[in-house]
């Protein structure tokens with residue numbers, strides 16, 4: 428009798444063991460199915476403040492995702508030092524190494540075809556970010572996406588900062604009291620959609636607020652702080668007190684203008700930027716700059732991650748992000764001015 432009971436216990440134990448083993452086996456099979464998701468990430472250059480902030484966020488998002496969901500992610504990050512042909516080679520290498528998805532910050536946004544063709548041949552989806560391919564290229568395949576910001580709206584809000592300051596206290600902006608705002612425009616890049624649209628949008632917003640404007644001068648500073656400082660110095664030497672406002676396509680260039688103001692010990696803070704970098708916000712808090720439009724780079728990194736991960740794992744990106752009909756997703760933005768620190 429005792430012996431029979433022993434057999435029953437043994438049979439129960441073996442059945443339980445088999446169930447547990449089956450679960451473990453299934454788990455490892457699933458893990459094998461998803462395996463490690465490999466993201467090939469390529470930026471146009473390494474030393475761009477906004478892009479490196481965004482890359483920092485992307486890396487953090489990926490590691491918390493790994494921890495939370497127990498998946499393995501491999502982020503390969505390369506920088507092209509401003510050369511499209513270098514970037515093309517980097518992408519070809521990611522493809523040959525079997526990466527699952529590509530996240531590309533193009534050097535030349537009008538020159539995306541090489542990358543698109545290689546990706547299509549290898550059936551590897553691409554999320555372009557920050558430097559927007561032309562619609563004709565993006566529309567070539569339904570596994571190409573773009574994540575960025577609405578640059579016209581960035582510009583409109585930037586111009587609004589100036590218009591609001593003018594309406595609050597006209598004399599603080601229109602220093603010579605001629606009813607016209609004389610301004611200098613410092614632009615990012617000739618063919619960058621954010622530069623072109625921000626430049627147009629900012630000036631248009633001031634006009635739309637019923638204020639006349641006059642452009643004294645302007646130039647390209649490649650989004651860079653030191654280039655903007657040098658350019659602004661030339662303008663201040665040439666136009667001096669005639670300059671009432673300096674409009675910059677991003678915060679780094681606004682900070683360059685501030686560097687010049689401080690070096691030459693000028694009394695000038697009617698400077699606006701876009702991005703909301705930590706240094707930009709600090710300058711606003713310290714009264715060195717009128718305001719900025721914060722492009723939420725963390726939100727932008729989250730969009731890149733969500734869409735890329737969805738594509739790599741066979742999920743429709745529309746299920747995880749607010750994707751527009753043109754296969755783009757746009758990060759939110761908001762304004763910060765000196766008033767916010769009062």
Ligand code: BGC
Pocket residue numbers: 475476477478557558615619621650676677678679701702
């Ligand atoms: C940002 C700039 C950045 C540029 C790089 C823009 O959207 O505002 O700060 O340098 O993108 O492409």
